[in-house]
Amino acid sequence: MIKVTGLKKSFGDLEVLKGIDEHIEKGEKVVVIGPSGSGKSTFLRCLNLLEIPTEGEILIEGECITDPKTNVNKIREKMGMVFQQFNLFPHLSVKDNITLAPMKVKKIPKEEAETRAVELLEMVGLADKADSYPAQLSGGQQQRIAIARALAMDPDIMLFDEPTSALDPEMVGEVLQVMKNLADAGMTMVVVTHEMGFAREVGSRVLFMDGGYILEQGTPEEVFSDPKNDRTKEFLSKIL
Amino acid sequence: MNDFINRIMDTFVTEGRWNWFVSGLGYTMLITLFAVILGCIIGVLMALMRLSKSKILRAVSGVYIDVIRGTPTMVQLLIINFVILAPINVPAWIIGSVAFGINSGAYIAEIVRGGILSVNVGQTEAGRSLGMTSAQTMRSIIMPQAMKNILPALGNEFVVLIKETAVVGMISNIDLVGAARKVQGRTYDYLVPLLSIAVIYYVVIKIISLLLNRLEQGMRKADKR
Numbered sequence: 001m002i003k004v005t006g007l008k009k010s011f012g013d014l015e016v017l018k019g020i021d022e023h024i025e026k027g028e029k030v031v032v033i034g035p036s037g038s039g040k041s042t043f044l045r046c047l048n049l050l051e052i053p054t055e056g057e058i059l060i061e062g063e064c065i066t067d068p069k070t071n072v073n074k075i076r077e078k079m080g081m082v083f084q085q086f087n088l089f090p091h092l093s094v095k096d097n098i099t100l101a102p103m104k105v106k107k108i109p110k111e112e113a114e115t116r117a118v119e120l121l122e123m124v125g126l127a128d129k130a131d132s133y134p135a136q137l138s139g140g141q142q143q144r145i146a147i148a149r150a151l152a153m154d155p156d157i158m159l160f161d162e163p164t165s166a167l168d169p170e171m172v173g174e175v176l177q178v179m180k181n182l183a184d185a186g187m188t189m190v191v192v193t194h195e196m197g198f199a200r201e202v203g204s205r206v207l208f209m210d211g212g213y214i215l216e217q218g219t220p221e222e223v224f225s226d227p228k229n230d231r232t233k234e235f236l237s238k239i240l
Numbered sequence: 241m242n243d244f245i246n247r248i249m250d251t252f253v254t255e256g257r258w259n260w261f262v263s264g265l266g267y268t269m270l271i272t273l274f275a276v277i278l279g280c281i282i283g284v285l286m287a288l289m290r291l292s293k294s295k296i297l298r299a300v301s302g303v304y305i306d307v308i309r310g311t312p313t314m315v316q317l318l319i320i321n322f323v324i325l326a327p328i329n330v331p332a333w334i335i336g337s338v339a340f341g342i343n344s345g346a347y348i349a350e351i352v353r354g355g356i357l358s359v360n361v362g363q364t365e366a367g368r369s370l371g372m373t374s375a376q377t378m379r380s381i382i383m384p385q386a387m388k389n390i391l392p393a394l395g396n397e398f399v400v401l402i403k404e405t406a407v408v409g410m411i412s413n414i415d416l417v418g419a420a421r422k423v424q425g426r427t428y429d430y431l432v433p434l435l436s437i438a439v440i441y442y443v444v445i446k447i448i449s450l451l452l453n454r455l456e457q458g459m460r461k462a463d464k465r
Contacts, residue, residue, distance in 0.1 A: 048369055050365055050368070050369065073368075073371050073372070073373055074371070076368065076369055076370065076371040077370075077371035079369075080369075080370075081365075081366075081369035083362060083365065083366065085360075085362050087360075087362040087363060087365065087366035088366075089363065089366070089367075089381055089385075090385065091384045091385055100370075100372075100380060100381075101367075101370035101371060101372055104372055104376050104380060105370065105371045105372055105376070146366075149370070150369075150370070153370055153371060
């Protein structure tokens with residue numbers, strides 16, 4: 001479903017990704033862990049071209065998105081993204097946040113889009129907040145809305161960029177629960193996170209990144225209980 | 241004292257000269273209004289060009305903003321009146337509107353650009369990640385948020401323009417300054433006509449500033465939902 005070959009990304013002189021090869025199958029829940037500055041967020045952002053790779057090739061469902069001729073917007077419709085800072089649209093109500101893209105991009109009629117929005121809000125447990133504005137909601141609620149907004153485009157893949165890092169500790173649980181439900185429903189997910197509990201419970205595969213490379217990967221069991229790479233061992237010993 | 245009252249009478253009442261001031265103020269406001277409208281159109285266009293990916297568009301708007309801001313308004317007005325629009329017969333207020341519109345466009349471009357840049361880049365990323373085009377993202381997500389920063393500065397630009405249009409006296413007598421000069425021509429009195437238009441400018445600008453402040457506060461309140 002996602003095939004990455006020789007992916008490199010530099011910001012000026014700084015090479016953040018130094019050569020990533022990765023193959024993600026449909027239905028996989030890949031959790032990317034690693035220290036700050038290891039390139040894990042950049043890797044995720046390259047997958048939907050929020051960062052343009054310097055080198056290498058990315059295939060999404062067989063389509064080469066790194067080819068300049070590819071319609072990036074079409075690809076992005078298939079990939080939902082959830083950000084660390086939520087990035088809800090502050091000038092729009094919760095309902096309008098969710099219906100905006102389906103109506104503008106997919107030309108779905110207003111009523112249909114709103115019906116779908118209500119369903120999604122029920123799914124994330126916030127059906128009563130449809131007419132609220134983002135500033136009136138807690139961080140955890142905002143992030144659940146952001147997930148609903150991404151799902152409104154019916155994506156095949158969901159990308160999560162440290163979705164709980166900006167949250168108060170007591171709100172982390174409600175967001176992870178929504179993500180877990182999504183995983184159970186069979187969504188293909190790539191999650192950059194520091195939540196090792198979530199990685200263990202929900203991840204089907206864990207990637208450990210550092211210094212612009214994927215240094216180790218395997219099932220959560222393998223990576224957490226029996227890490228092979230010294231750098232992985234050091235990282236895990238510090239955080240577990 | 242009697243003499244002073246006579247001078248005031250001569251300035252406003254004799255020959256119905258107060259009409260000159262009314263019509264002068266009308267033209268001052270007309271020129272300002274059209275200049276702001278034209279300035280907004282040019283300003284938004286230039287700001288979008290300045291922020292575009294195309295090097296050529298960026299360069300064109302960059303040169304425009306640089307040249308306009310780097311030369312005196314009066315010189316621009318004179319060039320447009322005596323060089324560019326000289327071959328065709330255009331009413332002075334239109335020439336004034338065009339000149340001040342072109343001038344104001346450069347300043348409004350910077351206001352709009354600043355407003356757009358003040359919106360968190362995460363908003364653009366969120367819009368684009370949902371599959372929206374950059375034009376859709378700009379229209380539905382960035383611009384509505386940028387307006388909050390643009391509108392107050394635009395109001396300020398409007399007030400500045402009211403004062404700046406006094407320069408239109410260089411090419412014609414139609415505006416408020418022109419009214420004062422026409423009176424001077426008849427009475428040889430400088431003090432009263434000039435003080436009068438100073439008071440008129442001050443009062444008009446005070447009223448408009450107060451209205452704009454009201455508007456701004458209203459917007460802020462609506463923001464605190």
